[in-house]
Amino acid sequence: MRLVVDSGLWSTGPTIATPPPLVVVLEVSGAVLSWTVDDPPGDSATRITFTDLSRADWLWRVLGESGHVALAAALGADPNTNEPHGIELAGVDIVAGAVEPLRRLAAGHWLRRWWPASRQDGIAGLDRALLDVEVALLTVGAQDFFTDPTLDSDVTELLAPHAASLIMHIRDDDPRIRGLAVAGSGLADDIGVDDAGWPELFAALDDSRAALTMPTGRRDDYALAAGSGVGLGHQGDAAPIARGVASIIWSAVPPRIFDAAENTVDWSVQLTGAAVVALVRAAVIGPDPPTGIEVRLRSGPITGTGALDGDGRATLPLVDAGHRPVTESAAWDHDWTNASVIIGAAVPGVTETRETRERVRRWVRGRLDRPGGDAFLAEILAAESDY
Amino acid sequence: MSADSQLAAVLGGRAVGLPRRSVIEAAWRSIGPGVEVLSGDDGGPLSRTVKRIIDPLVLRLRANPQYSAPVVAPETAAAMLELVVASGPELRAAAAWFEILKLERRRQRIRTGNAQELYFPVCFELAVTKGPPAPHDHQTTATVLADIHRGRDRTAIEVLHEYVANPEVVARLADQLDRSWRDVRPGVTSENLADPFLAELATVLGPANSHRAAAARQRVWSAVIADATPYNLGALARSERPEKATLPWSIVELGLSSIEPQRQPTISIGSDSDRPLDRSVVDRVRATLRRALDRDALPDIPLLCEEEVDRACAPWGLLSEDKQAVLVAGIEVAVELAPLDRSVSTRYALAAQIQARLRKEAYVLYARRYLAEGGPIHPRQRQVVDDLTAYAHPYLSRLWARLHGRDVWQEPCDDVDEVRSLLEGVARSVSLDHRQRIKAMLELQVAG
Numbered sequence: 001m002r003l004v005v006d007s008g009l010w011s012t013g014p015t016i017a018t019p020p021p022l023v024v025v026l027e028v029s030g031a032v033l034s035w036t037v038d039d040p041p042g043d044s045a046t047r048i049t050f051t052d053l054s055r056a057d058w059l060w061r062v063l064g065e066s067g068h069v070a071l072a073a074a075l076g077a078d079p080n081t082n083e084p085h086g087i088e089l090a091g092v093d094i095v096a097g098a099v100e101p102l103r104r105l106a107a108g109h110w111l112r113r114w115w116p117a118s119r120q121d122g123i124a125g126l127d128r129a130l131l132d133v134e135v136a137l138l139t140v141g142a143q144d145f146f147t148d149p150t151l152d153s154d155v156t157e158l159l160a161p162h163a164a165s166l167i168m169h170i171r172d173d174d175p176r177i178r179g180l181a182v183a184g185s186g187l188a189d190d191i192g193v194d195d196a197g198w199p200e201l202f203a204a205l206d207d208s209r210a211a212l213t214m215p216t217g218r219r220d221d222y223a224l225a226a227g228s229g230v231g232l233g234h235q236g237d238a239a240p241i242a243r244g245v246a247s248i249i250w251s252a253v254p255p256r257i258f259d260a261a262e263n264t265v266d267w268s269v270q271l272t273g274a275a276v277v278a279l280v281r282a283a284v285i286g287p288d289p290p291t292g293i294e295v296r297l298r299s300g301p302i303t304g305t306g307a308l309d310g311d312g313r314a315t316l317p318l319v320d321a322g323h324r325p326v327t328e329s330a331a332w333d334h335d336w337t338n339a340s341v342i343i344g345a346a347v348p349g350v351t352e353t354r355e356t357r358e359r360v361r362r363w364v365r366g367r368l369d370r371p372g373g374d375a376f377l378a379e380i381l382a383a384e385s386d387y
Numbered sequence: 388m389s390a391d392s393q394l395a396a397v398l399g400g401r402a403v404g405l406p407r408r409s410v411i412e413a414a415w416r417s418i419g420p421g422v423e424v425l426s427g428d429d430g431g432p433l434s435r436t437v438k439r440i441i442d443p444l445v446l447r448l449r450a451n452p453q454y455s456a457p458v459v460a461p462e463t464a465a466a467m468l469e470l471v472v473a474s475g476p477e478l479r480a481a482a483a484w485f486e487i488l489k490l491e492r493r494r495q496r497i498r499t500g501n502a503q504e505l506y507f508p509v510c511f512e513l514a515v516t517k518g519p520p521a522p523h524d525h526q527t528t529a530t531v532l533a534d535i536h537r538g539r540d541r542t543a544i545e546v547l548h549e550y551v552a553n554p555e556v557v558a559r560l561a562d563q564l565d566r567s568w569r570d571v572r573p574g575v576t577s578e579n580l581a582d583p584f585l586a587e588l589a590t591v592l593g594p595a596n597s598h599r600a601a602a603a604r605q606r607v608w609s610a611v612i613a614d615a616t617p618y619n620l621g622a623l624a625r626s627e628r629p630e631k632a633t634l635p636w637s638i639v640e641l642g643l644s645s646i647e648p649q650r651q652p653t654i655s656i657g658s659d660s661d662r663p664l665d666r667s668v669v670d671r672v673r674a675t676l677r678r679a680l681d682r683d684a685l686p687d688i689p690l691l692c693e694e695e696v697d698r699a700c701a702p703w704g705l706l707s708e709d710k711q712a713v714l715v716a717g718i719e720v721a722v723e724l725a726p727l728d729r730s731v732s733t734r735y736a737l738a739a740q741i742q743a744r745l746r747k748e749a750y751v752l753y754a755r756r757y758l759a760e761g762g763p764i765h766p767r768q769r770q771v772v773d774d775l776t777a778y779a780h781p782y783l784s785r786l787w788a789r790l791h792g793r794d795v796w797q798e799p800c801d802d803v804d805e806v807r808s809l810l811e812g813v814a815r816s817v818s819l820d821h822r823q824r825i826k827a828m829l830e831l832q833v834a835g
Contacts, residue, residue, distance in 0.1 A: 007743055007746065008740065020754045034754075053457070113755050147437075148815065151819065189498070190502055191502075192498055251759060252764065253764065254829050292767065307766070344764065347759055348761060
């Protein structure tokens, strides 16, 4: 095993140079673990970055006792991060299989944040409650790695919003769903989740212990929350001065708002009254609303900024380099072919390309087509929903 | 402590020693059956069992710091093993208590709080004082749960409020406050009062790559906490007269006080500000009582109030010189931390290390789509992200609160490694707190 200094921290394992959404991370006590999302399962691809070696008291579970001791001795109590060549630790390696549960947990967190649900691409959404419950149960299973609280150690927060969904799930006629929901409720009971809806769930659970087989109408909406599709036709009555399509950069917007397909942002430059504006509409998928998300259009010296409304629409007044409104004749004269429309945060030096997103979709489709042993129930249900 | 184990570990050129958690795990497994409710599926102790029972009550890390090193020498490991195994009967009894407390919790339909977190220490306490639970002892379990869920701290706080409702008491404390406040003056001050001290801090907060350097660092720290400079700096922070020396920082900008110079604290008049140096004596005692949940004996309220008056008047609001020195060291670290700013460079190795961690932790938010690269991913997060740039405020508030606790309970800060890990631990918890808020701002609308 080779230890190198990466941005001031000791790290080991292959460099995971891939940007989000290709990187899968897990923050445990004293370290951040990372993998590449579409790497085949296997220990070799794990990168461990130590944020505080002295807090990584689980290390022996991953490297074996002698590996843990050797690494601690090599880095000392106060590791010098100016070591340019790194340190080679002969005979120290990750014990086969030791990080697999952690990688699976990390994948669960990734699924919660990056799953590319899309009506256009036909990728069904994941049942949020079932996914969160499964992640919560895996977190408890990995409690030895969370001696210190970290961003990923909080189980209560994962369970708290889902009382209402679980009330339905504990009566589901699918035993896999029922089993997971009951396990999640039991965990919530132990750790003291008492947010709105939970007392009702615990009561329902007591009842259902008596009559677990009671069939109910499960909502068959694992697919997608209702939302309006986007028509790719032009908006407004007048013929537009220019129009085009753009794609959402995933890492510039929060999850669970937009359809994750390409070319889902429709824009046109139009005259409304005497003003030249850009009308923008992004395909939304929910359940969260797009309200307030920023929109920017740039085409040479012409720019416009605004924010989306609840339907994913925005009207941007267009201005020129001198911040003066663009006139109708200037708009007709302008060459709009290189116009760019960006939804969300202004990302300096965008690292996320269309190819990156395509790679993620390929991997996700592969999981849906052939759910492996490491698939989450939410994924399996999405695959079965035949969306 | 860790230096010794490091030394042991590299003796003879090969690693000797054992990871402390693996020692605990092995010891636990040799206890045998009867502790299942305190164990995980794999038979090892639950993390909470270690955190709430083994560390504080069996190994008693406060008294035995040698057991807290990440890697322990073989003879230390043997001693730990012996302690844990010798506590087998108590641990089995504690497990039995936990089972009946959980039954009682279920019977009373109590849902608040994490059962393990709340009950584990009490179970061990019951095991030591009463042995295993007697059959049908509903009385004890009901009393214990009532105690825990009614809040033992609340009763103490009620006593405090009754005590300071008496005008005579308040008048007496106010007199003491006036006298104490006048007593604290900067000693001999020179223009460059802080310079030699800050130079020594560079060693304390600097790297130590050898056993010899580590020993030197400890020597410097021992000198630093005996030095009058932290006291004088704290006294200077309240001085109304122009002094020859000036404070190297602004206590308002650091978030330690809402006004400069620092004002004399009050006995009980609440201030709008939650800045450490603005707090009233009663607020400070209340904080002590809240934190006292784990302590054996609740302190005597009148004595606690009297002592707190002197503490509130002491430089930096802390009585002992070592705590004052840690706060000054913390200020020097805090002003260098900026989690989202890659351009900030640091003077101290320790601050650089903390900064590197903070950046990695910010990267995790980015990798999880809670932040865009270098900024908020949703306009709602703007305020919280801006807070991240004012890192010194929450850092120093939390550090001050921890030092206040240590000052009250007279826990020394003379071990340089412990001080450094305190400075690191505060950064860790502030960072987690910030990140949870960034996350929460995104997830606001999802609930329900």
